[in-house]
Amino acid sequence: MNRGKRSLGQGAEGIIEEIKKDVERGSAELAVRAIDAFIALADALRVDSAEELKRSVIMLARQIADSRPSMFSLRNVAFEVAVKFVEASRYVDNPQILKELLKQIATTVFEEYRVALERLRRFGRDLLSGFSSVATLSYSSTVLAVLKEVGKKVKVYVAESRPLFEGRKMAAALAESGIETVLTTDAAIGYMLKEVDAALVGADSILMNGSFANKVGTLQLACTSKFLGKPFYVISTTWKALPTLEYSEEEHAAEEVLPAEVPPIQKIKVRNPYFEVVPAELVTAYITEEGVLKPSQIVELIEARLKKYRELEKIVYG
Amino acid sequence: MNRGKRSLGQGAEGIIEEIKKDVERGSAELAVRAIDAFIALADALRVDSAEELKRSVIMLARQIADSRPSMFSLRNVAFEVAVKFVEASRYVDNPQILKELLKQIATTVFEEYRVALERLRRFGRDLLSGFSSVATLSYSSTVLAVLKEVGKKVKVYVAESRPLFEGRKMAAALAESGIETVLTTDAAIGYMLKEVDAALVGADSILMNGSFANKVGTLQLACTSKFLGKPFYVISTTWKALPTLEYSEEEHAAEEVLPAEVPPIQKIKVRNPYFEVVPAELVTAYITEEGVLKPSQIVELIEARLKKYRELEKIVYG
Structure with a gap:
C-alpha cells in the first residue's frame, strides 16, 4: 500500500484506497475526500522534523494524483494543498505548528472548492x-x-x-x-x-x-x-x-x-x-x-x- | 381477426397474425412471409366467382399493409401482388385458373424480391x-x-x-x-x-x-x-x-x-x-x-x- 519506507498513517492511506476503489462517486465528491486525507495525515502522523512532514505531504499529494490519473480535480486539489503547504513551511520549522498549518491549509482549500461549487451553481442557475x-x-x-x-x-x-x-x-x-x-x-x-x-x-x-x-x-x-x-x-x-x-x-x-x-x-x-x-x-x-x-x-x-x-x-x- | 364476413382461410390469417406479433424478424424477412400468405389464400379459399377471389386478394393486401404500418416493404410486396393479380384477372374469369395465376404471381414477386436482394448484396460487396x-x-x-x-x-x-x-x-x-x-x-x-x-x-x-x-x-x-x-x-x-x-x-x-x-x-x-x-x-x-x-x-x-x-x-x- 505504501511505496516508500514511510507510512502516511492509517487514516490517509485508508482514504487513498477508498478513492481508488470508488466507482460510485464522481470526481467532485472524491476531491473532497482527498482534502480529508491531508487532515488525517496531520492528525495521525508522528514526525520529528519539518523536513520529514514536508516529504510526507508531498508523498500524499503524489499518491492522490496517481490514485485515479484520469480525475484531474483530485490531482489539482492535492497539488494545491501541497504547494500552499510547501510555501508556508519556508517560514516555520516546528513540526507541531506545521501540522496545525497543514490542517488550516486543507480547510482553506476545501473552502475554496466549496465556494467554487457555489459560484458554479449560481452561474448555472442564471444560464439555465x-x-x-x-x-x-x-x-x-x-x-x-x-x-x-x-x-x-x-x-x-x-x-x-x-x-x-x-x-x-x-x-x-x-x-x-x-x-x-x-x-x-x-x-x-x-x-x-x-x-x-x-x-x-x-x-x-x-x-x-x-x-x-x-x-x-x-x-x-x-x-x-x-x-x-x-x-x-x-x-x-x-x-x-x-x-x-x-x-x-x-x-x-x-x-x-x-x-x-x-x-x-x-x-x-x-x-x-x-x-x-x-x-x-x-x-x-x-x-x-x-x-x-x-x-x-x-x-x-x-x-x-x-x-x-x-x-x-x-x-x-x- | 377477420373484418368482413369473408374469411381469408386459416393459412393466410395465421400468417397475418404471425407478422403482427413478430418482433424478432426484420421487414425483409417478414415481406417473404407476406408473399406466402397469398399462396396460402389460393390454396385454402373456396370461391364461386372471379370477382369474389379478387375482393379476397385485395382484402388480404390491405390486411398485410395494416399489420405493421411502419414496415413499408410489407405494404409494397402485398400491393405488388395485388396489382399484378387485378391486372391479370381482366382476361380470365375462371376462379380455379385465377387461383393458379395468383400462386404464379406470388412466386414471381417472391422471385423479384429474391433477385433484388441478390443484386443488393453484389452492389454492397463491391462498395464495402x-x-x-x-x-x-x-x-x-x-x-x-x-x-x-x-x-x-x-x-x-x-x-x-x-x-x-x-x-x-x-x-x-x-x-x-x-x-x-x-x-x-x-x-x-x-x-x-x-x-x-x-x-x-x-x-x-x-x-x-x-x-x-x-x-x-x-x-x-x-x-x-x-x-x-x-x-x-x-x-x-x-x-x-x-x-x-x-x-x-x-x-x-x-x-x-x-x-x-x-x-x-x-x-x-x-x-x-x-x-x-x-x-x-x-x-x-x-x-x-x-x-x-x-x-x-x-x-x-x-x-x-x-x-x-x-x-x-x-x-x-x-
Whole structure:
C-alpha cells in the first residue's frame, strides 16, 4: 500500500484506497475526500522534523494524483494543498505548528472548492433558468447540483448510461428533488434531443486545447446536438482543467456489457470503454465557477495556470 | 381477426397474425412471409366467382399493409401482388385458373424480391470490399447478408441496441460466419467510430424526401459519422421506399428500459421509442438493388414510382 519506507498513517492511506476503489462517486465528491486525507495525515502522523512532514505531504499529494490519473480535480486539489503547504513551511520549522498549518491549509482549500461549487451553481442557475427542458446522461454531482438550483421549472431527460446505468441514479436523484424527469436509453436520447432546449453534461477532465473527457455517449450526444442546432453545455469547475492533452481512456470488464453466460461471448470480442474525449468545437460553453466560458476562454485560463502548475509539479515531483 | 364476413382461410390469417406479433424478424424477412400468405389464400379459399377471389386478394393486401404500418416493404410486396393479380384477372374469369395465376404471381414477386436482394448484396460487396472495418447497430438481415458477402476481410463493430439487445443477435450471427466482431454499448459505438472506415445500417422505411427510419440510436450514429468525416451508408432494397413523409414512431413498454421493481420508477417517467427518422443530408449513399444511390437519386426513384403507387392504392383501397 505504501511505496516508500514511510507510512502516511492509517487514516490517509485508508482514504487513498477508498478513492481508488470508488466507482460510485464522481470526481467532485472524491476531491473532497482527498482534502480529508491531508487532515488525517496531520492528525495521525508522528514526525520529528519539518523536513520529514514536508516529504510526507508531498508523498500524499503524489499518491492522490496517481490514485485515479484520469480525475484531474483530485490531482489539482492535492497539488494545491501541497504547494500552499510547501510555501508556508519556508517560514516555520516546528513540526507541531506545521501540522496545525497543514490542517488550516486543507480547510482553506476545501473552502475554496466549496465556494467554487457555489459560484458554479449560481452561474448555472442564471444560464439555465431560460430553458424549459434539457437532456443529460450518466450521473454528475455537479450537474445535479446545478439542476436542483434551477428547480422545478426545468424538465430533465436522462440517458441510462450503460453498462452500469448511472443514469438511473441521476434520474432518481432529480425526481426526489421534485424535478420532472424522463429516463430513456442511450440510443433514444438522440430522439429526445429534438424535444429539449439544450444538452448539458458534466466533465471528468478538461484538457488544455479546450476539449473535455466524460462518460462514453457524450460524443454522440454532442454531435447530435450540433446537428440539431441545440446548445451543448459542459458543467464543471476549472479544478478539472489540467495543462495536458493526454487522457487515459481505460476499458473495463467485458462482463459488464455482456454476461459471460450469454452464448455469443465465445466468438465475439466485447469492448467496454468508460470515457471519451469530446472536441472543443462541439462545446457551446463551459459553465464554471469563473462564469460561462467559451472553449477559447478555457484555453486561455489553462495557459495562464500552466506556469503555476509547472512550479507546483517541480515542487511535488522534485 | 377477420373484418368482413369473408374469411381469408386459416393459412393466410395465421400468417397475418404471425407478422403482427413478430418482433424478432426484420421487414425483409417478414415481406417473404407476406408473399406466402397469398399462396396460402389460393390454396385454402373456396370461391364461386372471379370477382369474389379478387375482393379476397385485395382484402388480404390491405390486411398485410395494416399489420405493421411502419414496415413499408410489407405494404409494397402485398400491393405488388395485388396489382399484378387485378391486372391479370381482366382476361380470365375462371376462379380455379385465377387461383393458379395468383400462386404464379406470388412466386414471381417472391422471385423479384429474391433477385433484388441478390443484386443488393453484389452492389454492397463491391462498395464495402474497400473497407477494413465498419460500425453498425441493432440487427438487420439485409446488412448481415451484405457483410457475409464481403466476408472475413472486414471487421465489424456492433452496438448492442438497448433495450432488447438485438445487436447481440447481429454480433453472434457475424461471428458465426467467421467475421471478426466487436460488440459494445450504444453509448460506446461513437468512441469506436474513430477506428472504422464507415458506418452502415439497415432501414425500416425510406421516405419520399430521401430520409429513412431505423432503430433509435441511428440518428446519433449518423451525426457522429458526419462529424468525424466517416461515410454513412444505408443498406436497403427500394421495396422499403414509399411516397410518404408520415412515419409512426410508436413507443414500447417502459419495463423494457427499467424493470418495474427498480426503485426510481415510482417518480420518474420512462420512455422507450423504437424507431426514429434520420434526415437525407446525413446519408452518404443508399446501397440498393438499383445500385449505390445518393439520397437525391432515391427521391427521383420514389417520385417516379408515385404514379404507379397511386394507381395501386386506388385499386387496392377502391
